[in-house]
Amino acid sequence: MTYDMSGPTRQPQPGIRLHVDLGGDPRPHRSAKIEAHLRVDVAADGAPTDLPAVQLAVIIAVDVAESNRAAVRHALPAALRALPDRISFAVLGSGPEPVRCYPRGDDEWAVADQGARRRAAFVAGSLPLHREGPRPAGYAAWVAGARSLLAGRPVSVRHLVLITDGSSAAATDGHRLEEELEACAGRFTCDVFAVGSDWAPDPLLALAERLHGTAEFVDDGLGRAITAAIQRLRRVHTPQLPIEVTVRPSVRQVSLSEKAPRPHRLGGLPEPGRPHRWSFPTYQWEQGGRDYLLTLVADSDGDPLETELQFAMVSIGDVHAPVTARWHLPEQSPPHAPAGADSVRTLNATARMRSALRQGLVALREHRRDTAEDRLGQAARLAVRFGTDWVLDEIRAVAHIEDAAEGRVRLRAVDTGTLGPMILRAGSRPGGPLADAVGARPGPGCGNCGAPAGSEARYCIACGERLL
Structure with missing residues (x-):
């Protein structure tokens, strides 16, 4: 499963693996938020070590x-x-x-x-x-x-x-x-x-x-x-690699952001003539993995309850994976949390950890000490949870950590003019992948319209026909 984005000078192309974890089954209402963790792995697969x-x-x-x-x-x-x-x-x-x-x-x-x-x-x-x-x-x-x-x-x-x-x-x-x-x-x-x-x-x-x-x-x-x-x-194997998201008509908003190895805001480009398909360009793919948070805002009008529905298809080249969920009755609890719920929670929590560290350092630079202690305490608590030692080291440079697990810190006397480099690191420092990826093989195509489908999909997102 390969994908070529850079023309004939780049052969052979890297292999791609895609895995989707869903954050939870939503309650039906006008603007329900569905979150999914996308993990994309790129393997060299014989590609040259260095780009010419x-x-x-x-x-x-x-x-x-x-x-x-x-x-x-x-x-x-x-x-x-x-x-x-x-x-x-x-x-x-x-x-x-x-x-x-x-x-x-x-x-x-x-x-x-x-x-x-x-x-x-x-x-x-x-x-x-x-x-x-x-x-x-x-x-x-x-x-x-x-x-x-x-x-x-x-x-x-x-x-x-x-x-x-x-x-x-x-x-x-x-x-x-x-x-x-x-x-x-x-x-x-x-x-x-x-x-x-x-x-x-x-x-x-x-x-x-x-x-x-x-x-x-x-x-x-x-x-x-x-x-x-x-x-x-x-070391870039693929200079540009679009992540394409095709959504069902009930999805009104789509956003995608890279969380690891570096936090990046991605801009979605709608495809002309295809109002339900979005392309999110990404760049500088080296061998290794990346973690993304896909957020969909959907309406429940007209959708059946307690029925597995495909809200989106995520495609990278010829590799596809569905985003499926079901609307639960408001008065009932889901029978069990989806397998990917912890994955999405971890993705959001690590983003909050980085944000709290950065906000705390900015507040300290602006002499808002109460806010700084609060935000740095949040960052310390999350850093202990995920074993992120570099965040704790950054906090120790500006504060005494009295109880990291409880988020209690006490600020030191620091020269606030020296905090700029720390703020840069909080916002741009690379982080490792959040979880091991599971390979997704290229899925079948719809026999009715030919649209691609994920390996676990049962119905075509384009025409609605059952996949055989």
Whole structure:
């Protein structure tokens, strides 16, 4: 069971396994919420270890003030000298607007070889950075410039590495940045490396979440971090992989969010002429698993009670799995919880743990100590439940944990100006898969209309005919 998203240069393609756990059987009412845990595993299945560098285009953008030149003086040339042969790259420097520094002249892109790396490293030594004068245009200008430049490079993986000290953040950046992130969805991915101490974490986390990358603070080793990010891009087996969800007409809303390894908000694209089918693009699939939360809002009007119903079909390539549930009578209790109920609860609880940690650190930075203790206590209680040691370590840096299981913490005296890196980690740090996946084999097709069906499906979601 394979799926090809990147053209003839990517053979053989990875194998895909899909498993769906339902959160519970809903009570019938106007807007019942149905939650399901999707676990997707991608196996290499003979695919090459590294994506050929010729299939990558990377922009390295340096959004840094002159006063922080030391943070990039040695790291950037080192990262450029480590670029793999035949990768397409460009270097942008800082000004009131992003400035293309390499390659120079009419060429928008350089292709790495020994000479190109040496020239780029030399130019990086005198890279223009923000100086006193006109206020920089903000993060929106960086992603807009990257979108324009990458549009002319039709390769499998297109990526922006943004190095920032926060000096270009603009007061009006929020609305414009949101518009640019909408325009950039699906066009490229982005990793953000924060240097210095004057940046705000929220816009950096927005960049990472919406553009399917990471945001991290780098105090030392920036060159190694850039090189590691490019090496990770080369491990991508499938640059883009849409998760398609076909729903029954009673489903009014559909949302899908990645929970692990990194929290990402996914935008659903309706298919023209097919009002009940949604496609959720995902990016940078490496070998391994991912966990998603699928949420459906459905109405019970006209549906039978206490009858197994298929509310959605989840499809990835030629692998399909149904989302089935039944409407229970309001006055009756379900005979038993679905097997996947614990899985969905775990997915939601780990998301709450990350959110509580981030909210607690933000509250502490804003000197709202009561709120900070409450949120950090929630995070500690959930971290003990799931054995998430890194969350407890983060809390111990700012508070005494008196009783983690009960969620009791007591704040330490901390320099609130140092909390930015911790907030970034709370919002962007990778986590492991939540559960072992069960392989789902490609299901049968409907004999009446040919639509795909999950291996456990009994009726076709497209035409309603019984599957044989």
